[in-house]
Amino acid sequence: MLRGGAYSLKRIKEYIREVYKAYLSIFIIHVKEATEYKKATFIFYLSNILYAVSGIMAIYFVSISTDLFSPAIGSLLLFSSYLMFDLSKLLRCDRGVYSLKSLFFLYLPKPFPTPLLILPNLLNTLVLVGGELAIVIFIILFYFSSISPLNFILFFIFLLLGSIAFALIYNLMHFFSLSFFKQDNCPFCYLINELQDIFSKYPYDLFLSNKPLIFVVCLLLIPIYTYLPIKLFILSSLTDYLLFYIFLLYVFIIGVLVMACKLMYDHFLRVYETYGG
Amino acid sequence: MFTYIVSYFHNMIKRIVNYFIPGFKVAFEFKSLWLSYSLYDVIMIFILSSVFSVLDPVRGRAYYILYYFVMLLNGFSLWKSVRIIRDIREGDLLIYLTKPMNYLVFRFFYLLGLDAHRHTSYIFIVFLISFIFLHLPFINFLLFIVFLLLSFLLEYVYILTITLFAFYFYESVHFAKMVNIVLFFLQGVVIPSHFFPAWFKGITDWLFVSFLGYGKVEVLTEGLSYFSYSTFLAYLINFGVLASLSYLLWKKGLKRFEAQGG
DSSP states (O other), rough: OSSTTTTTTHHHHHHHHHHHHHHHHHHHHHHHHHHSSSSHHHHHHEEEEEEHHHHHHHHHHHHHOOOOOOOHHHHHHHHHHHHHHHHHHHHHTTOOOOHHHHHTTTTTOOOOOOOOOOOHHHHHHHHHHHHHHHHHHHHHHHHHHTTTEEEEEEHHHHHHHHHHHHHHHHHHHHHHHHHHOOSSOOHHHHHHHHHHHTTTSSSSSGGGGGGHHHHHHTTTTGGGGGTHHHHHHHHHTHHHHHHHHHHHHHHHHHHHHHHHHHHHHHHHHHHHHHOOO | HHHHHHHHHHHHHHHHHHHHHHHHHHHHHHHHHHHHHHHHHHHHHHHHHHHHHHHOOOHHHHHHHHHHHHHHHHTTTTGHHHHHHHHHHIIIIIHHOOHHHHHHHHHHHHHHHHHHHHHHHHHHHHHHIIIIIIIOOOOHHHHHHHHHHHHHHHHHHHHHHHGGGGGGGGTTHHHHHHHHHHHHHHTTSSOOGGGGGHHHHHHHTSSHHHHTHHHHHHHHGGGGGOOOHHHHHHHHHHHHHHHHHHHHHHHHHHHHHHHHTT
């Protein structure tokens, strides 16, 4: 397998070089755009700050009305979910952005057939990821300083795996929409985004008694890219074996999602070629 | 005089229907998309009502299902302004400057036509839930329909105001999105208004977003007791402020456009 064919080492190296060059050129273009369109950039960051503020207010209002969960857990959940969401943007197939997704889709025969300069903006995404990471670290150091450093490392590993899983689910829905609805505006992608947004505010511990809800939530793998990394982080009695099995579960789910995306993408390419693409 | 007024309203209604029907037909043509968005709405409502009925077991699931179906009627539609601004910036700027009301009437009712299938179904669902599960009096539902029409009027004036920023600066789409994020929260969409602290609700009750958002649910559940002098005053003040602001923005915008050689 490594000597020749689609998965040869030479091909992988060429791919990585291609992705790196594309990424760098897009990044430079986005930096120039940000400096040229200062007002739009300012409004973009202000919108994200307002969005985060509305999330914090929602958590705060609900936690003081109900006393069901602490604002500390709620804030950590909110910002780590935003972090997973923004990290996943670097991996997602958002209207054909030629991004790091290529590393996970080595079977792609060509760049996704749309212009390169479409959202998400690489510079803005990296700034958001940086900001959210800083806030998450601050919350952990301020409210959870008694937890061991190993849990801290595991938290970030599961967070990264969660963002990969989210990106793959998003891609799967996107390819599904392109194949079966023949259009880019994917209602299922909105659904996944909205569900991730809802469960970025409320820990699923609150809803364990509601079996249908928990079933739907687990079916859509929502805990993986919202609360599960935090739950693993704060549970001090988790054994090494259980953590290892959870890690294997993540890897298994990601593997299944990669294969599902490949099948859906191949189907999309066939549909695209049928329509003269 | 009377004939003139009747003929004016007759022509206006005819025009509105002519704008409404193409939107309605387009939505019907793309049935699968309409059904997928409706399915999306139903799933979202199931999830949200499950979440909030656990957080607030007193009101229960039926109440929160009703809450979010009512919010769907125009609570999520502030985003219409973003679509309109985009269209204006991409080509209809001059028409919008010279005939903003005509333009807005066309776009607003076309978009209403697009959503008519879903809105009709949701009003029917609201009607069913109100009577079968919550046993609300029929008069509440009638008041709700009247209030819904008044909230559409206020929504129209708000969209007129925010879209007038389209000929002030290029980033008006981003500006509208930013404003909508704030209003989305204040309307009671992100979390239901029952979770707002009393002081916060006291402020939002005076803003126009309450009439577009959770106010409709309160009319349905409280009926006549929702209406007080402060409610009428708040509505009139908000309508007056938005209408005056839109008029000023339009006048200034025209002068600015003429000064630039338009």
